[in-house]
Amino acid sequence: MRLPRIAVDAMGGDEGVRVMVEGAALARRRHDRFKFLLVGDEVRIKAALETHPGMTEASEVLHCEDVVGGDEKPSRALRRAKTTSMGLAVNAVKQGDAGAAVSAGNTGALMAMSKLALRTMPGIDRPALAALLPTLTDDDVIMLDLGANRECDARNLLQFAVMGAAYSRIVTGRESPRVRLLNIGTEETKGTEDIQEAAARLKAATGLAMTFDGFVEADKINRGNCDVIVTDGFSGNIALKAIEGAARFVTDLLKNAFSSSFRSKVGFLVSRPATELLKHHLDPNNHNGAVFLGLNGVVVKSHGSANAKGVANAVEVAARLLEDDITNRIAQDIGALSASGLTAP
Amino acid sequence: MRLPRIAVDAMGGDEGVRVMVEGAALARRRHDRFKFLLVGDEVRIKAALETHPGMTEASEVLHCEDVVGGDEKPSRALRRAKTTSMGLAVNAVKQGDAGAAVSAGNTGALMAMSKLALRTMPGIDRPALAALLPTLTDDDVIMLDLGANRECDARNLLQFAVMGAAYSRIVTGRESPRVRLLNIGTEETKGTEDIQEAAARLKAATGLAMTFDGFVEADKINRGNCDVIVTDGFSGNIALKAIEGAARFVTDLLKNAFSSSFRSKVGFLVSRPATELLKHHLDPNNHNGAVFLGLNGVVVKSHGSANAKGVANAVEVAARLLEDDITNRIAQDIGALSASGLTAP
Numbered sequence: 300m301r302l303p304r305i306a307v308d309a310m311g312g313d314e315g316v317r318v319m320v321e322g323a324a325l326a327r328r329r330h331d332r333f334k335f336l337l338v339g340d341e342v343r344i345k346a347a348l349e350t351h352p353g354m355t356e357a358s359e360v361l362h363c364e365d366v367v368g369g370d371e372k373p374s375r376a377l378r379r380a381k382t383t384s385m386g387l388a389v390n391a392v393k394q395g396d397a398g399a400a401v402s403a404g405n406t407g408a409l410m411a412m413s414k415l416a417l418r419t420m421p422g423i424d425r426p427a428l429a430a431l432l433p434t435l436t437d438d439d440v441i442m443l444d445l446g447a448n449r450e451c452d453a454r455n456l457l458q459f460a461v462m463g464a465a466y467s468r469i470v471t472g473r474e475s476p477r478v479r480l481l482n483i484g485t486e487e488t489k490g491t492e493d494i495q496e497a498a499a500r501l502k503a504a505t506g507l508a509m510t511f512d513g514f515v516e517a518d519k520i521n522r523g524n525c526d527v528i529v530t531d532g533f534s535g536n537i538a539l540k541a542i543e544g545a546a547r548f549v550t551d552l553l554k555n556a557f558s559s560s561f562r563s564k565v566g567f568l569v570s571r572p573a574t575e576l577l578k579h580h581l582d583p584n585n586h587n588g589a590v591f592l593g594l595n596g597v598v599v600k601s602h603g604s605a606n607a608k609g610v611a612n613a614v615e616v617a618a619r620l621l622e623d624d625i626t627n628r629i630a631q632d633i634g635a636l637s638a639s640g641l642t643a644p
Numbered sequence: 645m646r647l648p649r650i651a652v653d654a655m656g657g658d659e660g661v662r663v664m665v666e667g668a669a670l671a672r673r674r675h676d677r678f679k680f681l682l683v684g685d686e687v688r689i690k691a692a693l694e695t696h697p698g699m700t701e702a703s704e705v706l707h708c709e710d711v712v713g714g715d716e717k718p719s720r721a722l723r724r725a726k727t728t729s730m731g732l733a734v735n736a737v738k739q740g741d742a743g744a745a746v747s748a749g750n751t752g753a754l755m756a757m758s759k760l761a762l763r764t765m766p767g768i769d770r771p772a773l774a775a776l777l778p779t780l781t782d783d784d785v786i787m788l789d790l791g792a793n794r795e796c797d798a799r800n801l802l803q804f805a806v807m808g809a810a811y812s813r814i815v816t817g818r819e820s821p822r823v824r825l826l827n828i829g830t831e832e833t834k835g836t837e838d839i840q841e842a843a844a845r846l847k848a849a850t851g852l853a854m855t856f857d858g859f860v861e862a863d864k865i866n867r868g869n870c871d872v873i874v875t876d877g878f879s880g881n882i883a884l885k886a887i888e889g890a891a892r893f894v895t896d897l898l899k900n901a902f903s904s905s906f907r908s909k910v911g912f913l914v915s916r917p918a919t920e921l922l923k924h925h926l927d928p929n930n931h932n933g934a935v936f937l938g939l940n941g942v943v944v945k946s947h948g949s950a951n952a953k954g955v956a957n958a959v960e961v962a963a964r965l966l967e968d969d970i971t972n973r974i975a976q977d978i979g980a981l982s983a984s985g986l987t988a989p
Contacts (some may be wrong), residue, residue, distance in 0.1 A: 305969050308846055335977065351727050364959070370831065372833070387743070434893075435893065435896060435897070444944040446828055449828070449835065449836055450836065458800065481882065482792055482882040483794070483877070483878055483882065483885075486715065487716070490794065491794055491878065516885050517881070517882045517884075517885035517886040517889060518885035518886065518888045518889030519889060520886065520889055520890075520893070521889055521890060521893040522893075532828070533828055533836065533879065534878065534879060534882050535836070536828040536862070536884045537826065537828065537862045537879050537882050537886070538882050538883070540828075540861050540862035540863035541862040541863065541882070541883045541886035541890065542886050542887075542889070542890040542893075543888050543890075544862060544863030544864060544866055544867070544892070545865075545866060545886065545887040545888075545890035545894075546888070546890050546894050547863070548779075548780065548866040548867075548887075549890075549891050549895065550890070550894065550925070551780060552780070553898075581894065581897070585762070586924065610922075618691070637747045
C-alpha cells in the first residue's frame with residue numbers, strides 16, 4: 300500500500316519551521332517512503348529542506364504566512380482556518396490532498412479546526428484526545444480523553460473505550476486490549492453516576508474487541524497492567540499533567556541530591572549509564588504525538604516544546620494510524636457497539 | 645495552654661494496635677505533653693503500651709472489639725458508630741472527652757461518622773479532606789478536597805479556599821497564603837463553569853486572609869510557588885494519586901536502572917547518600933495525616949499503610965491543629981467571607 304502523504308503545519312510550536320522540518324526529515328530517515336505537504340512560509344521551509352538530503356524531493360510546500368497564536372481563542376482561530384498554516388494542513392486532509400495532519404500549535408484551535416473540517420465520525424458524539432504513556436513494562440498505555448471534552452457522560456466514555464481499544468490493537472497488537480475506567484476507587488459504588496453507568500454498560504457489552512477490567516486509580520496508570528485508560532477530558536488532563544509534573548519533581552530532587560556532596564557527584568558520574576537510561580525512558584519526546592480520535596481523518600498534536608526527535612515521533616504516529624486505517628477500525632467497532640444496543644443515551 | 649488529649653482509633657489501618665500505639669509513643673517522645681485516649685482491644689493495647697516507657701501513664705484505654713472494615717460501606721459503618729473503635733474515637737471528640745481524633749481506617753466511613761457526630765461548621769456546606777504535599781522548596785503545599793466530595797460547585801470551592809488558607813497560615817506562618825484553583829489551563833476561559841465562577845468570586849473578594857493567584861495546572865503542584873491548591877474531590881483524588889504513582893514509577897525505574905550493570909551498581913553504592921535523601925523526601929510517611937476541614941472538631945486520617953513514623957506524623961498534625969485552634973480560625977474567615985456577600989449561591 301502506498302502511504303498517503305502527511306501534511307505538517309510547519310509554523311506551529313515553540314520553534315516552528317526549523318524543528319518541524321528537522322523532525323519530518325528524521326522520521327523519513329527511518330521510513331524513506333514518507334512524503335510530506337509542508338504548510339507555512341515557503342522561503343524558510345525551502346531553506347530548511349535543503350539542509351536535509353532527499354527532503355526537497357519528498358516534499359511539496361504550501362505557502363502561507365499566517366500562524367495561529369499559542370494563546371489564541373479557538374473561536375478566533377476558526378475564523379482564520381483558510382489562511383493559517385494549521386487550518387490549511389487540516390484542510391489538506393479534508394480535501395484528500397494528505398492522509399493525515401501533524402501540528403505543534405494551539406491544542407484547542409487544532410481540535411476546533413479538525414472538528415469543523417473533518418467532522419465527527421458516524422456513531423461518535425465527540426472526538427477525544429489520546430496519547431501513549433510509558434509504563435514499567437515494555438508496552439505503553441493509551442489514555443483518553445486528555446482534554447478535548449471538559450465534561451463527559453456515560454455514552455461518551457463508552458465511545459472513548461471503543462476508540463481507545465481500536466488504537467491499542469494497532470500499537471500493542473493485542474486482539475482484546477484490557478480497558479479500564481479511571482476512578483477514585485475500585486469498588487462499584489465509587490465515582491460519579493456517569494462513570495458507574497459506563498462501567499455497567501461496558502460490563503454488559505458483548506462482541507466488543509476489548510476486555511473491560513473495571514476501574515483503575517490514578518496511582519496505577521504507569522503500572523502497565525492495562526492497555527487503555529478511559530476518562531473525561533478534565534480528569535485526564537489533570538492526571539496526565541500530574542504525572543508529568545511529579546516525574547519532573549522527582550528527577551529535579553535527584554539532581555539536587557546528586558550535587559549535594561562530592562561523594563554524590565562521583566556516584567552520579569559512575570552511574571551515569573543508569574541515569575541516562577532513566578532520562579531516555581522519561582523523555583516526553585519519546586512519547587510525543589497525541590491523536591484526535593473519532594474524526595473522519597487522522598490529526599496528530601505534537602507537543603509545542605517537542606524537539607526534532609519528538610516531532611519525528613508524532614509524524615510516525617500519524618503514519619502508523621494511517622497505515623493501519625484507524626478510522627475504519629473505529630467505524631467497525633462502533634457498529635458492533637450500536638448493534639449491542641448499549642449506546643442508547 | 646494545656647493540650648487536650650488525642651483520641652486514637654487503635655484498631656484501624658493495615659497493622660492496627662502495634663503500629664498505632666508505636667506511632668503515638670513516637671510522637672510523645674518528641675512532645676512529652678501529649679496525652680491519649682486509645683480506643684480498641686484493651687488487652688492488646690495495654691500490652692503494647694507497656695513496651696513504650698511513659699505511655700501507660702499518658703494514656704487512657706477505651707475498650708471495644710469492633711472494627712470498621714477497610715471495604716465496609718460508609719452507610720453500614722455509620723450504623724455501627726457506637727460499637728466500633730473508629731466511631732468511639734470520633735464520639736470522644738463530640739463529647740469533649742478528647743480534642744481530636746486520629747484514625748487509619750476506611751476514609752469514607754471516617755468521613756461519614758465525623759460528619760454525623762461533629763456536624764459541619766456554621767457557614768460551611770461541605771467538609772473537605774486536605775493534605776500536605778512536598779514541593780521543591782522547604783514549604784509544603786496544601787491540597788483540598790482530596791476525595792470527600794465527588795462533585796463541587798463554585799460555593800464549595802470558595803469555602804475550601806478559605807479553609808485551606810486557614811490551615812496554611814498555621815503550617816507556613818504566612819499571613820496571606822497564596823491560593824490557586826486547580827484547572828486544565830491558566831487562561832480565564834479554561835475549565836468548568838463552577839471553576840470559572842469560583843475564580844471570579846475569589847478575585848472580587850476583599851478582606852480575606854489569602855492572596856488569590858488564579859489557576860494552576862497539575863504539572864505545577866509540586867513546584868512550590870503556591871501554598872494552597874483548591875479543587876473538587878474527584879480531581880483532587882486523581883491528582884494526588886497520579887503524583888504518588890508517578891513518583892513510585894520513577895523511583896522503580898531508577899532502581900531497575902541502577903541494577904542494570906555492575907558500573908551502575910557501584911555508582912549507586914557510592915551515591916547512596918543522594919538516593920537516601922530522595923527516599924526521605926518522597927517517603928509518604930513524612931507527609932502522613934490528611935485532615936477533614938470544616939467540622940466542629942479535628943479529625944485526622946492516617947494512611948492505612950503508614951508505619952509508626954507516619955502515625956506519629958498524623959498525631960502531630962492533629963496536635964498542631966488543636967493548639968492553633970483551626971476550627972475558630974476557619975469560623976472567623978468564613979464570617980469575613982459571608983460579610984463580603986460572596987457566598988451567595
